[in-house]
Every structure is written in structure tokens, then in C-alpha cells.
Amino acid sequence: xxxxxxxxxxxxxxxxxxxxxxxxxxxxxFSLQNITDLLLANLPTLVVALGMxxxxxxxxxxxxxxxxxxICSVVAGLxxxxxxxxxxxxAAACLAGAxxxxxxGALVAYxxxxxxxxxxxxxxxxxxxxRWSTQGAWVQDLPPAFQWLGLSQAAxxxxxxxxxxxxxxxxxxxxxxxxxxxxxxxxxSNAEAARLVGLDxxxxxxxxxxxxxxxxxxxxxxxxxxxxxxxxxTGIGLEMKVIAAVVVGGTAITGGRGTAAGTLVGVVLxxxxxxxxxxxxxxxxxxxxxxxxIILAAVAIDAVGRTGARRIARAxxxxx
Amino acid sequence: xxxxxxxxxxxxxxTISKSFSGVHVSFDVRAGEVHALxxxxxxxxxxxxxxxxxxxxxxxxxLALGGQVVDHLDPTAAxxxxxxAIYQQPSLFPHLTVxxxxxxALERSGVWRCVDWKARRDRAARLLGxxxxxIDPGRLAGTLSMPEQQIVEIAxxxxxxxxxxxMDEPTASLASHEVERLFRIIARLRSQGAGVVYVSHxxxxxxxxxDRITVLRDGQLVATRDxxxxxxxxxxxxxxxxxxxxxxxxxxxAPGDVVLDVRHLSNRALGVRDxxxxxxxxxxxxxxxxxxxxxxxxxxxxxxxxxxxxxEVRLRGEAVRIEVPRDALRQGIAYLxxxxxxxxIVPEMAVDANVTLASLAAYSRWGLLDRAxxxxxxxxxxERLRIRTPDVATPVEALSGGNQQKVALARWLxxxxxxxxxxxxxxxxxxxxxxxxxxxxxxxxxxGLACLLISSELPELLAMCDRIAVMRSGTIVSILSRSEAxxxxxxxxxxxxxxxxxxxx
Numbered sequence: 071x072x073x074x075x076x077x078x079x080x081x082x083x084x085x086x087x088x089x090x091x092x093x094x095x096x097x098x099x100f101s102l103q104n105i106t107d108l109l110l111a112n113l114p115t116l117v118v119a120l121g122m123x124x125x126x127x128x129x130x131x132x133x134x135x136x137x138x139x140x141i142c143s144v145v146a147g148l149x150x151x152x153x154x155x156x157x158x159x160x161a162a163a164c165l166a167g168a169x170x171x172x173x174x175g176a177l178v179a180y181x182x183x184x185x186x187x188x189x190x191x192x193x194x195x196x197x198x199x200x201r202w203s204t205q206g207a208w209v210q211d212l213p214p215a216f217q218w219l220g221l222s223q224a225a226x227x228x229x230x231x232x233x234x235x236x237x238x239x240x241x242x243x244x245x246x247x248x249x250x251x252x253x254x255x256x257x258x259s260n261a262e263a264a265r266l267v268g269l270d271x272x273x274x275x276x277x278x279x280x281x282x283x284x285x286x287x288x289x290x291x292x293x294x295x296x297x298x299x300x301x302x303x304t305g306i307g308l309e310m311k312v313i314a315a316v317v318v319g320g321t322a323i324t325g326g327r328g329t330a331a332g333t334l335v336g337v338v339l340x341x342x343x344x345x346x347x348x349x350x351x352x353x354x355x356x357x358x359x360x361x362x363x364i365i366l367a368a369v370a371i372d373a374v375g376r377t378g379a380r381r382i383a384r385a386x387x388x389x390x
Numbered sequence: 391x392x393x394x395x396x397x398x399x400x401x402x403x404x405t406i407s408k409s410f411s412g413v414h415v416s417f418d419v420r421a422g423e424v425h426a427l428x429x430x431x432x433x434x435x436x437x438x439x440x441x442x443x444x445x446x447x448x449x450x451x452x453l454a455l456g457g458q459v460v461d462h463l464d465p466t467a468a469x470x471x472x473x474x475a476i477y478q479q480p481s482l483f484p485h486l487t488v489x490x491x492x493x494x495a496l497e498r499s500g501v502w503r504c505v506d507w508k509a510r511r512d513r514a515a516r517l518l519g520x521x522x523x524x525i526d527p528g529r530l531a532g533t534l535s536m537p538e539q540q541i542v543e544i545a546x547x548x549x550x551x552x553x554x555x556x557m558d559e560p561t562a563s564l565a566s567h568e569v570e571r572l573f574r575i576i577a578r579l580r581s582q583g584a585g586v587v588y589v590s591h592x593x594x595x596x597x598x599x600x601d602r603i604t605v606l607r608d609g610q611l612v613a614t615r616d617x618x619x620x621x622x623x624x625x626x627x628x629x630x631x632x633x634x635x636x637x638x639x640x641x642x643x644a645p646g647d648v649v650l651d652v653r654h655l656s657n658r659a660l661g662v663r664d665x666x667x668x669x670x671x672x673x674x675x676x677x678x679x680x681x682x683x684x685x686x687x688x689x690x691x692x693x694x695x696x697x698x699x700x701x702e703v704r705l706r707g708e709a710v711r712i713e714v715p716r717d718a719l720r721q722g723i724a725y726l727x728x729x730x731x732x733x734x735i736v737p738e739m740a741v742d743a744n745v746t747l748a749s750l751a752a753y754s755r756w757g758l759l760d761r762a763x764x765x766x767x768x769x770x771x772x773e774r775l776r777i778r779t780p781d782v783a784t785p786v787e788a789l790s791g792g793n794q795q796k797v798a799l800a801r802w803l804x805x806x807x808x809x810x811x812x813x814x815x816x817x818x819x820x821x822x823x824x825x826x827x828x829x830x831x832x833x834x835x836x837x838g839l840a841c842l843l844i845s846s847e848l849p850e851l852l853a854m855c856d857r858i859a860v861m862r863s864g865t866i867v868s869i870l871s872r873s874e875a876x877x878x879x880x881x882x883x884x885x886x887x888x889x890x891x892x893x894x895x
Contacts, residue, residue: 249750267748268716
């Protein structure tokens with residue numbers, strides 16, 4: 071059974087090695103304050119990455135999530151300022167995200183435009199629309215009822231972590247144990263075969279885009295409540311970070327293969343590395359380069375390992 | 391024709407072995423002979439062929455070309471030595487034209503060389519003419535049907551002036567008249583002194599054109615014999631290591647009520663027109679016809695892959711609308727498609743998940759899958775259909791072709807259909823598995839399943855079917871009873887020169 075999770079285990083091991091080095095060289099990394107900061111900063115990434123895992127499993131991709139994230143943040147912030155309760159403002163952000171995701175999904179599934187093109191267009195259009203409508207102004211003076219989801223600053227990390235953990239378990243469970251999860255793998259691995267077995271491949275694709283949008287809305291709220299203002303450039307580059315985490319976690323960029331657990335370890339590794347550089351005394355400018363190197367390594371290991379794995383499987387299946 | 395011609399073999403493999411696939415054999419092909427290579431799926435034919443054409447490097451042993459040992463054969467070197475290969479799956483570039491595909495195989499490359507487009511087109515047209523195919527060299531390869539692509543591959547090999555041509559099941563997707571054309575080409579290659587290595591599961595073909603026959607089993611050489619010195623039964627015994635019921639026993643059950651009643655069905659998009667047929671419970675109705683006659687298209691219409699544009703489909707007396715495959719499945723129609731790789735299996739998924747994929751609702755409750763039930767069911771199918779797999783958690787892509795096909799079949803049986811449409815169910819499947827699949831289909835019919843069997847192999851249709859419908863130009867032109875049907879009558883109807891007028895079946 072362990073060989074099925076080889077990728078997850080090896081990424082977790084790499085993260086552990088990184089942790090060990092940090093523990094020796096720079097124990098300050100593991101201060102409660104730093105760990106809490108890291109955790110809170112990466113919870114939204116994990117939420118979006120789980121949604122992205124669904125989309126990539128079906129063989130599609132969504133690079134518009136950074137812009138969606140910005141729109142949802144602004145929507146939640148403005149509504150909160152207008153006096154909406156936090157629950158309603160959050161729901162509105164999720165709905166806005168789901169609406170954008172549905173547009174992406176409809177264009178991909180029903181108009182049959184490649185998702186990279188659709189979401190590239192949507193990414194730019196939304197970012198420009200936001201810039202135009204806000205005139206670059208930040209959403210400032212968020213009400214106290216919005217900050218920390220209206221909780222105390224001590225309670226928030228516990229609540230947010232618990233909610234995200236539950237969400238992770240739900241996603242992992244859905245992928246492994248439900249008919250809907252199975253359908254995602256089928257669509258991503260062989261869309262034509264999936265259609266022949268009666269799966270509505272178009273509705274499934276629309277669904278995963280909408281779900282990713284809704285999760286992006288929730289992530290935007292989890293992120294926004296940590297500050298008392300929302301910068302107009304929020305979410306820029308989020309798509310790279312998220313897609314990187316999913317791919318590093320072993321999800322095939324061509325679809326059909328991957329797990330939620332993989333995405334979790336991918337987010338942890340990439341989330342831990344950036345700040346680690348500072349603690350190790352390496353110039354933070356290297357962060358991107360190192361992230362890029364990790365992604366390339368992950369994809370290369372995947373390509374090499376896959377040929378090997380297939381040979382082994384074939385030899386095992388061959389008559390003795 | 392002198393099978394044991396003098397002179398060194400054109401291409402010789404001396405005790406080569408490849409450890410991961412367990413192959414350990416010697417093999418040669420001489421000038422002016424057709425050397426047939428036989429064996430069940432997984433016997434090591436493909437590995438041997440890949441080594442002969444330089445696609446894979448053996449772990450030990452050596453290769454000799456014209457008596458000279460070559461240390462290292464890669465595809466480029468093989469090409470230079472005029473060793474050409476035609477694989478089971480055509481490997482054309484889909485976004486390039488036919489002429490460009492031919493040019494890529496034949497023209498010397500050079501970055502700054504100018505392209506003479508007209509010469510390219512002319513040569514492609516000439517080669518295609520030589521192999522007797524009317525394919526426009528300007529068409530994109532991706533728009534060609536499988537048989538057409540295979541014909542372009544053959545034209546490439548002919549144009550390469552190859553001294554050794556390796557053909558891996560070249561007839562798998564060809565109709566009988568195309569097969570005959572291919573045989574004429576092979577005969578010409580042989581008379582020009584080329585050596586042909588010919589891999590096929592169809593024994594009649596092997597005996598029709600083979601000079602020598604080599605049988606592999608489990609990676610080992612069983613025997614190499616002159617074709618005249620063995621008969622089909624012996625060859626089959628060598629291949630499977632046991633005797634098979636050679637002739638399929640005609641199945642005896644009396645057909646029951648009409649299950650599927652098709653009236654004047656048309657599909658403008660697919661060129662299906664005015665098809666009428668009736669299929670009874672327990673009946674196997676064959677669908678014969680040349681490639682392009684509309685057999686697969688009829689199946690695709692019945693299964694809702696492309697919805698019909700006219701006519702009526704009745705199931706057990708009730709008119710049904712089938713717009714998408716889901717509708718067909720709900721009505722108890724299942725369809726095993728022709729193109730296993732693209733339409734059948736989900737390669738990365740485990741055997742059990744593939745088996746239950748079309749009936750997930752039966753294996754889930756409120757959307758939650760019953761994994762244990764899935765495994766049990768898949769194991770049961772694996773045993774019944776004799777699917778060779780280490781366990782049901784193995785990804786299907788790791789299985790051999792015949793076993794993949796059985797997994798695909800198991801998936802459709804799992805939907806417990808009333809009507810089963812089988813499109814070339816034994817294409818590219820070895821003799822043993824083929825006999826097993828035939829047995830399964832017959833057993834299903836006895837249990838009352840109504841089967842529509844599409845096949846380009848006439849002996850298969852004749853052995854399996856109660857009646858055979860012959861299609862031409864998108865419609866059924868003739869329906870033959872078991873007693874009327876012979877290879878000749880079917881071919882005559884399929885080729886027929888008078889305009890194709892629909893008949894009701």
C-alpha cells in the first residue's frame with residue numbers, strides 16, 4: 071500500500087529534513103509565533119489548492135484564481151464595511167467565487183475552449199476590472215466584527231485550523247471513497263471513456279470549476295480577516311503557488327492521478343521553504359528560484375518514476 | 391518460392407534476451423521470405439519486434455544485418471539499414487498532412503533544405519496509388535480512419551524501399567478487401583527480395599502468406615517451422631500449450647422475444663440511413679461490412695454517442711429516446727467500443743474501478759462507494775473472464791491488450807444489459823483470449839442477452855452469429871440467415887455494385 075503513496079511520503083520526508091536542519095541551525099523558526107504565522111498564511115493556500123486538485127484531476131487548469139481571490143476579498147470586505155454579518159459576507163464571497171468559476175467552467179466544458187486560454191483571459195479581465203472599479207484604492211478600516219471572523223485573536227487560529235482540517239478530510243474522503251470522486255479521475259484519465267459510461271463530463275468539469283471558485287472565496291475571507299485592510303493587488307501570483315503545490319504533491323498535470331494528501335504535503339513544503347530561507351540567512355530573492363527548482367524536480371521525478379513504475383507493473387502482470 | 395533460400399539472413403537476432411519482459415529467443419528473416427511470428431499476447435512478440443527495429447536494446451545477445459553483427463541498433467540506424475516497421479497502432483502525426491507524414495519518413499532531413507511541395511504530394515499520391523488506396527495526400531492524418539492510417543503506414547514502408555519490413559498486426563483494422571491488397575503488396579516485396587516479418591493473430595492469414603512460422607510462448611521460442619509442414623491446429627497448440635476447441639460450436643438456444651426493434655433509423659452526421667433491424671433475446675446478430683460501411687456509426691447512433699436524426703428505436707416494445715450514452719445505459723444497452731485505448735479502458739485506474747465505472751450507482755449509497763463490494767465483484771469478473779492480473783488494484787495500463795479488453799467487457803457486463811453491442815471485441819486479442827471471449831459471448835446469449843456483434847473477421851461472424859446483417863453505404867443491404875451466410879455471400883453483398891437499398895431485418 072505504501073508504494074501507492076510514494077510521492078506523498080517522499081515529499082513529507084523532504085519537509086522533515088528541512089525541519090530538522092532548521093531545528094539545528096535556527097531554532098527560532100519553531101517559535102510559537104512563527105509557526106502560527108506560517109500556519110495562518112498557508113491555510114488559504116491549502117483551501118485553494120484542494121479546489122485546484124479537483125480541477126487538475128479532471129485534466130483542466132485554472133490560472134484565474136489569483137484574480138478571483140482579489141474580487142472575493144474585496145466583496146467580503148466591502149459588504150462587511152456595509153454592516154453585513156460575517157457569515158453573510160463570507161457566503162457572498164463564496165458565491166462570487168462560484169459564479170466566476172462557473173463562467174470559467176461553462177466556457178471550458180460547453181464552449182470547449184482550452185482552460186488555460188479561458189482562465190488566462192478571465193484572470194486579466196477580472197484584475198483589470200477590479201483595478202478600474204476600485205481605482206487602485208485599498209479597502210480600509212475593516213470593522214472589528216470582520217477581523218478574526220469576529221473571534222478573539224487567540225481563538226481564531228484554532229477555529230480556522232480546525233475548519234480547514236475538516237475541509238481537507240472531506241476532500242480526501244470524497245476523492246477516495248465517493249462515486250463523484252471516482253468520476254473526476256475517470257474524466258481526467260480518459261474523457262471519452264467516461265462519457266461512454268454515462269458520466270456527464272461537461273457537468274463534472276463545470277462543477278469542479280465552480281467548486282474551486284467557491285473555495286477561493288472562502289480562502290479569500292480566511293486571508294482577509296487577518297488584516298484590517300485589503301490591498302488592491304491581493305492574490306497576485308497565488309495561482310503559481312497553488313498549482314506548484316498541487317504538482318509537487320504528485321497530481322499529474324494531465325489529469326487522472328493525484329491525491330488530497332499529496333496536495334497537503336505540497337502546500338506544507340512550499341509554505342515552509344520561503345520563510346525558512348530568511349531563517350537560514352539566505353537572501354529571500356532566492357525563494358522563487360528554489361520554488362521553481364522544486365517544481366521542476368517534482369515533474370522530472372514524476373516522468374522518470376512513471377516509466378519505471380509502469381515497467382515494474384507490467385513485469386508483475388506478465389505471465390511467469 | 392523457396393523458403394529455405396541460401397545466403398545469410400537479412401536480419402538475425404542471436405539469442406537475445408530482455409530481462410524485464412522475460413524474452414530469450416533467436417530469430418531471423420531471409421531474403422525473399424515472409425516469416426510469420428505468432429504467440430499469445432504477452433508471449434514476447436512485441437518485445438522481439440521492438441528489438442529487431444531498434445526501438446529497444448536487448449540486455450544480451452546480438453543482432454546481425456546481412457551477416458554483419460551490429461553493436462547498437464537504434465531507430466535511426468534501423469532506418470538507414472532499410473529496416474521498416476508497421477505497428478499495430480498507426481503512428482502518424484495527426485496535425486500533418488498525409489504527404490508530409492510520408493515525407494518525414496522518406497526524405498533526408500536537413501534544416502536548410504527547401505521543400506518541394508509538389509514532389510511531396512506527387513510521391514505520396516504515387517505510393518498510395520501503388521498500395522491501391524484513394525486517399526488525398528493533402529488530408530490531415532488525424533482526419534483519417536484507423537484503416538486509412540494503417541494504409542498510409544504501409545505506403546511509407548513501401549516507399550522506403552525497405553529490405554526488411556516488420557509488420558505488427560497490420561490487418562487488425564483492415565477489411566478483407568484491404569487485406570487482400572496488403573497481401574499483394576507483401577507478395578511483391580517478397581519477389582523483390584525483401585524479407586517480411588509478419589505478426590498476426592489470424593491464422594488463415596499466416597498460412598496464406600507465410601513461408602516460415604515461428605511461435606513464441608512466455609518469451610521463449612517454441613518452434614520455427616516451414617509453413618507447409620504444420621497445420622493450424624498444431625500452431626494453436628504450440629501457442630497456447632494446450633488444445634482449443636478449434637471450431638466454435640454453433641449455439642443452440644432458440645431466440646426469444648424481440649428486445650431491440652430499430653425502424654428506419656438515420657443519422658445524418660454519421661452517414662447512417664434508414665436502418666431497420668430486430669434483435670431477439672438470446673440472439674447474436676452479426677454486423678458485417680467493409681470499413682466505412684457504417685457499422686460502428688450505427689452502433690454509435692444506437693448508444694447515443696451521436697444522437698439519431700430520424701427513425702425510431704423500440705426496446706421491448708416501447709419507443710425510447712436515446713440522446714446521450716446515459717440514456718442508452720439506463721435502457722439496458724451496453725456498448726463495447728472498437729478503440730479500446732481511446733474509448734474503453736481508463737488506463738490509470740485500477741482494475742476494480744474500471745469494472746464498476748459504468749455502474750457506480752449500484753456500488754454506492756448516497757454517493758459513498760462500497761470499496762469492498764467493488765473488489766469482490768472485480769475479482770469475480772477476473773476469475774470468470776480469466777483476466778490475468780496480479781490483483782484487482784493493479785492499474786489497467788499494466789495489463790496486456792487481451793486482458794484490457796476483458797476488463798472493458800467486464801465493465802459492460804456489470805451494467806447487466808439487455809442488449810450488448812460489441813464492436814470488434816477480439817481485435818488485437820490473442821487466440822486463447824479470443825476463444826475465451828467467444829465463449830463468454832455465447833454463454834451470455836444463452837442466458838438471454840441480445841448481442842449485436844460487429845466484426846471485420848468473417849470466420850468470427852460465421853461461427854458466432856444466428857443471423858448476419860450486411861451493411862453498405864450506411865445502411866443494411868441484406869440480412870442473411872445462418873444457412874445462407876458464407877464468406878462469399880457476405881462479401882458479395884458488402885461489395886455489391888447496385889445502389890445500396892435498405893432492407894428491414
